[in-house]
Amino acid sequence: MKREELALEIVKDFPAEDFRQNLIEWFKKEQRTLPWRENQDPYRVWVSEIMLQQTKVETVIPYYENFLRQFPTLEDLASADEQEVLKAWEGLGYYSRARNLQTAVKEVVAEYDSKVPDTVREIGSLKGVGPYTQGAILSIAYDLPVPAVDGNVMRVLSRILLVDEDIAKQSTRKLFEALVSSLISSEDPSSFNQGLMELGAIVCTPKSPSCLLCPVQDHCRAFHKGIENELPVKSSKKTQKTIRYRTYIAENEDGEILIEKRPGKGLLANLWQYPMVLEEEAEKGWLDGLKIEEKGMVDRIKHTFSHLIWEMEVHRVKVISGTFNGEQGKFVSKNELTVYPFPVSHQKIHPYIR
DNA sequence: CAACCGTGGGG
DNA sequence: TCCCCAAGGTT
DSSP, X not given: OOHHHHHHHHHTTOOHHHHHHXXXXXXXXXXXOOGGGSOOXXXXXXXXXXXXXXXOHXXXXXXXXXXXXXXXXXXXXXXXXXXXXXXXXXXXXXXXXXXXXXXXXXXXXXXXXXXXXXXXHHHHTSTTOOHHHHHHHXXXXXXXXXXXXXXXXXXXXXXXXXXXXXXXXXXXXXXXXXXXXXXXXXXXXXXXXXXXXXXXXXXXXXXXXXXGGOTTGGGOHHHHHTOGGGOSOOOOOOOOEEEEEEEEXXXXXXXXXXXXXXXXXXXXXXXXXXXXXXXXXXXXXXXXXXXXEEEXXXXXXXXXXXXXXXXXXXXXXXXXXXXXXXSEEEEEOHHHHHTOOSSOGGGXXXXXXX
16 A cells, blocks of 8 residues: 555544644643743754754753854854864764754855745755754744654654554654644644644653543544553664774873874764774784883773664873874873863763763 | 664663 | 663765
């Protein structure tokens, strides 16, 4: 069955008008007070949507408030120094979001007279703005009836409409976009989309949803069948790979510590760290061209990313002589080290070393 | 498509 | 400890 036909089949006999009314009324009454809900400024909505990608509301709030203080307008962000933008993002993760956002904002200044475009085609062409974010901005900032399907929406609608497609698969999002398109309010698409997400965030939660408090309980097929905990169907991700590194706290005769800059692409792009070498490539007595004197292992650090694991042996060494062959390395004073501005997360010289 | 790209918190 | 999760996008 084609996707549109399947969507029509699913919403057949569904009381859409009742559902819309209950959802929107609930949202207007119960929505949380959040800094990005002060007004409909497209720039403010945009920033919030980027920050909220894969990130909890409570985490985003302080970052958002600080970011808007530093870059109050789209023009301010467009003309800002990239290092400052990344610094403001420090600790939020997924740092390409920050770069893409600034790139896109610059394009809006240059190509759209500093006005955030209001069409799917134009806004969707901006860097970092995908299918979800374009729908979110268009509906929330411009009151346009466009689907904004995120994880919340798929969870909520999979229960209400009894959809058992695997939401881990990218293609499934399109089915839910078709469903939302047929259900969305033309009167208040903003409250409809936000209502679905808000419901997912505070009532229709992943584990033990609060069905007794749900404003659309009457319309929920999963609740009526008592299988709300079986939905949504989501295939589990596979286990992460483990990479072993040796990490050096390398001190020279002046008491300075060596740090290196990571490559400009890939994981933690451009972030500074203590020099790291793959464990199997760690040479005794040498570190990328530097002759060193081993002082002993001082710690073992395990850091889990979303898709891989680092296991690091931390060694303290004394630099005897030689020139560092790493990408970009330099010695900094211990004093400078503790406050090294960018982009080490949380004011630690190495994000994963205390 | 599936892999890549962070981080912090909850169960 | 381990797994899952959170207003996803890019390649």
